[in-house]
Amino acid sequence: MGFTRWLWNGRRYLILLSIPLLFSPLPIIIRTSEAYTAYVIFVVSLYWATEVVALPVTGLLPALLLPMFGVLTAKQVGSQYMKDVSMLVLGNLMIATAIEKTNLHKRIALRVLMLIGTSPRFLILGMMLTSCVLSMWMSNIVTTAMMVQIAHAILEEVALKEDIELNSTEEKEKDDNDSTVLSHSQKDLCDNSHGLENLRKALLLCISYSANIGGTGTLTGSAINVIAINLIDSYCGPGHGINYGTWMLFATPGMIICLFISWMWLSMYYVGCGCCPRIFSCCRTVWKDDFSSTQAIIRKQYQTLGPIKFSEMAVAGHFIVMIVLWLTRTASWGWGQLFPDGYLSDTTPVLIITFSLFVFPSTLPCSSGGSKAWNPILSWDFVVRKVPWGLFMFIGAGFSMAEATNVSGLSVWIGNQLKVLQGINQILVVLCSSAAIAVITDFINNMSAANIFLPLLVELAVSIRMNPIYIIIPSAMACCYAFMLPIASPVNAIVYSYGALRVKDMVKSGAVLNLICVLVTNISINTLGALIFDVHNFPEWAESAVLPTTFSPMYNSTDI
Template identity: 35%
Template sequence: MAKYSIGAIIWAYRSTIIMIATPLLLSPIPIYFNVAEPTYWREANCAYILAIMAVFWMTEVIPLAATALFPVVFMPIFSVSTSARVCSQYLKDTNMLFVGGLMVAVAIEKWNLHRRIALGVLMIVGTTPRWLMLGFMLPTWFLSMWISNTATAAMMVPIVQAVLMQLRETTAEDTEEKEHRSSGYDNPAMEYDNGQAVTTFTEPDESKENNGEITPSPSVGGSTNHIEGNKVSGSKATLVSDESDEPEDPAYSKLCKGMYLCIAYAASIGGIATLTGTPPNLVMKGQIDILFEKYNDNTNTKVTFGSWMVFALPISVICLVIAWLWLQLLFLCRIGGCKRQSRDKSYEMGTGDTPQKADEKDQQKRVKSVIRKEWQKMGRLTLAELILLIMFVILAALWLSRAPGQVDGWGSLFKAKYVSDATPAILVALLLFMLPAKGLWCFSGKKDQKKPGPSPALLDWKTVEKNFPWGVVILLGGGFALADSAQQSGLSNLVGKAFEGFGDINPAAMAFVIAAVIAGATEVTSNTATATLLIPIIGDLAIAIGVHPLYLILPTTLATSFAFMLPVATPPNAIVFAYGALRVVDMVLAGIGMNIICLGVVALALNTWGTAWFQLDVLPAFMQNATIISTTTILPNTTVAPLLNCTCP
């Protein structure tokens, strides 16, 4: 029988140990305050539950969505909040916005509209590596604004793989020809025999059998739609080795790394541009609403789908362009620098040498052939795709025009606060269950006429049940329930008072440091769980030091999406890493630069157009008063320390 060390046994049972040890080690918190300091017993009980959830979320000893259900059980048991109040937080307005948006995304994936958009962009851009990279990044970036980042990456990576296979096949043939020329072999039969050693450089079965067609991606945690926060659930990623016995061309290896990383980066960057692009954005929206309700501030928080896009879309565009340039610098340029006229076999086309130009033209034809084949396989635009595209445009227009921010939108036609961004989301989702996917029977041609009957709808409930990430909805609700319980118990006010000593720190420096710390934390923890835990605390910190809450919450939210360094950081990172072309050190070196650059862009945006757009230099109404009027429905008997250097009576 094999002997195992104590450390190996502990590691094998680490999840069980954490589940048992965490509540026991944290138990002195409620025991002490319930016995020795009964004044703060509710705050202590809430802090105890919050701490357990934080450990479980960070270690993922149980699924993230399961941990999010803790408030339903333990908040009533510990007398922190009633069961009815806790349960009502799990389907708030923000959750329904997420539900409606994801139903539209499920329909897009069902009819492969996202694939048609991606291939359409690739048909337009050039076939040189730098433009191919941009061609891969643009559709990934755009689609990740509206559908799951995971699904977008899983759809794009096989296309990248097929293109890279054609590039490698061309390079292998070029290498073979050069070797024969240098060896003096001109006999075609001899070239064929020697060529066998070169063809092993490619994947022999796939390159011939697939004939340039795109193969499915390796399985990463099962279905790409089953995600929790920013982690892939299910089994671990299956690493697919892309290596062979022959030494691989270093230039081609660098090209592969750059192409795969561009997909992961574009998916993460695109998600920040819209409220529904990534769960932390919705966490921010919900927590901001809770924060303003806490102080009975009925003013518009100005965080709507349209106002967020005005702020975040320029950030996303700038980060995308910088990512494109950064990846070119790392993986597509020569070691001595990116010289326009010194392009070698790093696959930049055009050195002026006639034989190489011919090779490059052949290479471009192969790449175009791969993309054209996939485009032709899509066939003509179907009625379902056309209707779905129209509904998608209508939904985006309704979101953007409901409450643009500086002017009144169509939402002003209704009573204040009666219509939100969830309204058009659910409306369009409902229409997808009604609109036909095929033409009416009475209008079909004789050849197409079948048995009379209604056309199937664009979306059916079985498809929604199968592909909808319900765990994320529960995770969002758990965060809202936790924040509401913290306010009900008074824990959030206690935390705010503890932060009053930070008032002397420069707000801009504080915002940057907080964003940097969170960007590092999300490399190893769920971005949704991180946002759920920290955004309420950051909001209380901002109020305590007299800063507009959005000034600290906005960079906190964006930083949760800047997880570029590790394969476990996000599902897109895990997907591209699973293809075997990347090493962890490659991702770390490229990701550090991306983190620094993106944090700098956020700092610039926050202190320029962000401040102007959200009026961050003007405090909310409830912070302009020296004393916050207590309410019996939100927070009874609550006062806040002096703000803005005012003196409280």
């Protein structure tokens, strides 16, 4: 018993040591660049999957191991940790901190809830719309944490009201000396108690689901999207035509459909639709209260924000300008035509707005009569505290291993092995790939799943002459459909940590949505994707990445 407990307590160190030893024959016996790269990928991937070390810390291993094995120089690896897309993510996160600092996101959230309504179904819809829209532009974690706090405040007030009504009903029944029979009012209160428990689960799950779905709507809505586009850049070069505008044009319709279906499913499952209660138990409406107090709760929270401030309007104005700059840069009449072709990217508008937020005053210069200093909207100290810097270690590790796969020749070997799939219908390949990733990402962190499997899918696409966009975009979005388990994403972990959900609650409702969202995404890529990206044809810009049928292994000097 003592030895077993000792092993259990030291399981983290046991995994930490056993993984490198398990794959040690690769660098010790085979001793080629391909083997060295495969060894690094296996070790880093399994460390990510088991989370034996913090994910950003594991992300440092490629920068350590790839130069030591002679696959990439330290300079080559270092450049992968801060690429153009990394600057895009960094600028976007800084802009999100400005929104958070001014409480603009909370004002938007409460205002939407006030406008949509506060019946249980519309409360769920309001939460989902707000979480989804905010997650398109802000960190999913920040959005989820804020929305859960709003939901928690509403539910606490409603629960307090139910306790007061239950106590008053019990007192009345005692006076009537009829405590052995439940009155109609008591039955309604019992139904309401069950309904409140279901509503609590529905609100937590709807915030999690909509935040994950919203991350697919924009290019920077999720770091997974950025990883996907960078992989296509790394393997096939520029020219694929994916930018902020084309991504939103493709992703937004599917995002809206997935969000609407999620709302219908959660409303039916936890609130009831009342359409055929005698046949389906889920159709029994379990909430009998008018829920009128919720509007007052939301209005009270909104009033605590006070009148809209100059800083909020300034951030909103900056945000709108950034979107306009994104959407008009590549147009034939757009402002990008004023500069040399190929020198600007979607990062440019982000950096313009980010720099402006560090110098733009947070109050009207004339409002204080010159008695106060003009402080900018953003300060570096605030940004340092709020930006998740470890994310760049994580993203950079994925980029480094993708580059090492190309340079070492491992991509050639993998591509040759995957040629056996060339005769299979491409629609089926894409559907199976995205469905498999949607399942896998429920058991390991979705960012880890993206870094592990998306490079393999790019190699698969090139080896069978499939448009890489055709398989990468649905698979990247499938990584975002992490609905079933708390470990799948930080968003799920946040809502689960509140203690109102059980794992089986997440699995029951999440399994259905996993399937539906994967199907919607595959329909979108075969219809809208064909119109926007011409995904059914192998493009010229991917020709440079076509893998040869044979290759010469790249040996290190120690092998000669």
